[in-house]
Amino acid sequence: xxxxxxxxxxxxxxxxxxxxxxxxxxxxxxxxxxxxxxxxxxxxxxxxxxxxxxxxxxxxxxxxxxxxxxxxxxxxxxxxxxxxxxxxxxxxxxxxxxxxxxxxxxxxxxxxxxxxxxxxxxxxxxxxxxxxxxxxxxxxxxxxxxxxxxxxxxxxxxxxxxxxxxxxxxxxxxxxxxxxxxxxxxxxxxxxxxxxxxxxxxxxxxxxxxxxxxxxxxxxxxxxxxxxxxxxxxxxxxxxxxxxxxxxxxxxxxxxxxxxxxxxxxxxxxxxxxxxxxxxxxxxxxxxxxxxxxxxxxxxxxxxxxxxxxxxxxxxxxxxxxxxxxxxxxxxxxxxxxxxxxxxxxxxxxxxxxxxxxxxxxxxxxxxxxxxxxxxx
Amino acid sequence: xxxxxxxxxxxxxxxxxxxxxxxxxxxxxxxxxxxxxxxxxxxxxxxxxxxxxxxxxxxxxxxxxxxxxxxxxxxxxxxxxxxxxxxxxxxxxxxxxxxxxxxxxxxxxxxxxxxxxxxxxxxxxxxxxxxxxxxxxxxxxxxxxxxxxxxxxxxxxxxxxxxxxxxxxxxxxxxxxxxxxxxxxxxxxxxxxxxxxxxxxxxxxxxxxxxxxxxxx
Ligand SMILES: Nc1ncnc2c1ncn2[C@@H]1O[C@H](COP(=O)(O)OP(=O)(O)OP(=O)(O)O)[C@@H](O)[C@H]1O
Ligand SMILES: [Mg+2]
Numbered sequence: 001x002x003x004x005x006x007x008x009x010x011x012x013x014x015x016x017x018x019x020x021x022x023x024x025x026x027x028x029x030x031x032x033x034x035x036x037x038x039x040x041x042x043x044x045x046x047x048x049x050x051x052x053x054x055x056x057x058x059x060x061x062x063x064x065x066x067x068x069x070x071x072x073x074x075x076x077x078x079x080x081x082x083x084x085x086x087x088x089x090x091x092x093x094x095x096x097x098x099x100x101x102x103x104x105x106x107x108x109x110x111x112x113x114x115x116x117x118x119x120x121x122x123x124x125x126x127x128x129x130x131x132x133x134x135x136x137x138x139x140x141x142x143x144x145x146x147x148x149x150x151x152x153x154x155x156x157x158x159x160x161x162x163x164x165x166x167x168x169x170x171x172x173x174x175x176x177x178x179x180x181x182x183x184x185x186x187x188x189x190x191x192x193x194x195x196x197x198x199x200x201x202x203x204x205x206x207x208x209x210x211x212x213x214x215x216x217x218x219x220x221x222x223x224x225x226x227x228x229x230x231x232x233x234x235x236x237x238x239x240x241x242x243x244x245x246x247x248x249x250x251x252x253x254x255x256x257x258x259x260x261x262x263x264x265x266x267x268x269x270x271x272x273x274x275x276x277x278x279x280x281x282x283x284x285x286x287x288x289x290x291x292x293x294x295x296x297x298x299x300x301x302x303x304x305x306x307x308x309x310x311x312x313x314x315x316x317x318x319x320x321x322x323x324x325x326x327x328x329x330x331x332x333x334x335x336x337x338x339x340x341x342x343x344x345x346x347x348x349x350x351x352x353x354x355x356x357x358x359x360x361x362x363x364x365x366x367x368x369x370x371x372x373x374x375x376x377x
Numbered sequence: 378x379x380x381x382x383x384x385x386x387x388x389x390x391x392x393x394x395x396x397x398x399x400x401x402x403x404x405x406x407x408x409x410x411x412x413x414x415x416x417x418x419x420x421x422x423x424x425x426x427x428x429x430x431x432x433x434x435x436x437x438x439x440x441x442x443x444x445x446x447x448x449x450x451x452x453x454x455x456x457x458x459x460x461x462x463x464x465x466x467x468x469x470x471x472x473x474x475x476x477x478x479x480x481x482x483x484x485x486x487x488x489x490x491x492x493x494x495x496x497x498x499x500x501x502x503x504x505x506x507x508x509x510x511x512x513x514x515x516x517x518x519x520x521x522x523x524x525x526x527x528x529x530x531x532x533x534x535x536x537x538x539x540x541x542x543x544x545x546x547x548x549x550x551x552x553x554x555x556x557x558x559x560x561x562x563x564x565x566x567x568x569x570x571x572x573x574x575x576x577x578x579x580x581x582x583x584x585x586x587x588x589x590x591x592x593x594x
Contacts, residue, residue: 046494077496
């Protein structure tokens with residue numbers, strides 16, 4: 001969809017703003033550029049719609065070298081949103097939204113239709129069409145700014161810190177709204193920010209830049225898991241790395257390695273004795289190869305004790321289990337959703353290797369919330 | 378009062394003719410000024426490097442006494458209405474040009490970039506963004522210029538262009554106050570009315586969104 005091929009920009013006066021960028025974005029991807037001030041994010045973005053022309057290298061949109069396309073035509077096919085919102089104060093909301101459509105010579109009727117339709121995307125009523133930008137709140141104005149970039153159904157949209165000027169609450173809700181919109185409309189988005197939270201929240205992939213170069217280009221998860229270098233680590237911030245821990249830990253890192261087990265051919269009285277000794281109300285049943293068979297608990301034994309006497313005759317075979325490698329964050333969700341007390345962990349051959357209990361999870365959550373303070377205090 | 382009435386009864390028709398001449402000279406000059414200075418002002422915003430130079434020259438011309446300019450054109454254009462209009466036109470240039478330049482330069486770079494980024498051609502940007510946003514400032518220049526021209530057009534009578542200046546000068550020559558007043562009063566009224574009228578025009582051409590902006594600010 002969008003490809004940078006050895007792209008460099010040297011400004012008049014010799015400033016090397018970006019050097020030798022190589023990257024490729026897929027259709028429908030949400031790409032976020034992030035990096036310290038002056039690292040070349042805006043320069044990179046503006047080269048895409050030729051507001052700035054590269055000194056070297058080529059940029060391809062849908063396989064076409066943009067330098068071979070008429071810049072005016074190119075820009076009409078690419079949505080563009082800037083930080084300062086940039087609505088035209090002398091135009092009504094309708095005129096602002098449908099500006100590109102007017103440039104594309106759509107008839108008045110259709111423009112109006114489209115403007116109305118777009119307003120509903122952000123839950124605004126058609127009576128806003130007649131208003132002027134200064135009559136809207138900052139958040140509403142930026143919504144219009146976004147709609148304006150969507151009007152001609154552009155498949156690629158560039159956004160330079162679009163939510164930077166908004167207060168945190170408005171920004172938050174606009175981010176959510178926008179992410180949803182993007183999923184629904186399947187746009188390719190190139191988004192500049194210097195807010196890491198925003199990047200992590202929105203991006204499918206993040207381009208971390210420094211001094212005009214790409215330091216790391218990867219998914220948010222991967223960047224949190226494997227920061228490329230100290231610069232990235234510092235940029236992400238210690239705080240987020242700690243917070244990210246439950247996201248990247250797997251269950252075998254937190255599970256209890258010695259679950260209490262019985263064999264299927266043991267007697268119920270042996271099982272009860274074991275429960276008493278280890279002070280548990282449930283036992284995991286395994287065979288001689290450590291393969292998990294099922295479980296028994298006190299109640300089950302209590303009901304059937306008089307009729308049968310082997311564990312395998314009483315045990316429940318249907319049970320929830322996890323394979324090694326499952327992420328803790330997914331586990332937490334299961335525990336909370338289904339009010340589960342524990343889940344056994346098995347390897348790829350169904351052999352029991354451990355057990356995760358609510359207590360284990362509490363430790364993880366506790367660590368990630370207060371662990372850092374403990375270290376510093 | 379009696380002299381006024383007798384003056385009017387004797388010269389009423391003539392007064393109307395001269396007022397019309399006066400208005401014609403001033404407005405023709407101002408009209409030409411707008412036609413030349415507005416596009417020139419816009420052009421100068423594209424070549425900022427020489428903009429200062431050109432406006433400097435116009436400022437210098439502006440300091441040449443109006444009378445001198447009028448006389449200067451006699452060898453080239455002779456006497457009558459044409460040289461008067463040309464001379465006044467030159468005077469109208471600077472205020473209109475300067476205001477156009479300031480108005481257009483004052484349009485935020487941000488908005489221009491948005492326009493460009495959305496795919497407006499240069500021409501579309503001038504017509505749909507820059508001019509509407511600069512219109513209040515440009516109109517202020519046109520108003521100022523036109524009102525000045527109505528005053529200066531009095532001098533045009535010296536080179537035979539007619540207008541209300543005829544009364545004032547003959548009044549001065551003949552020591553007749555009623556003639557001076559017969560020229561000066563209509564000139565003042567003309568100036569005031571024109572200002573009022575152009576105020577209305579300004580209001581009319583200013584985009585609605587910007588009017589509301591002003592009220593709020
Ligand atoms: N027109 C220009 N002429 C010369 N140098 C420029 C120009 N525009 C940007 N630069 C320089 O190029 C570098 C990259 O600028 P750019 O605007 O791309 O940074 P950025 O990452 O967007 O920063 P910010 O987060 O502050 O917006 C900076 O050092 C900047 O000073
Ligand atoms: Mg920037």
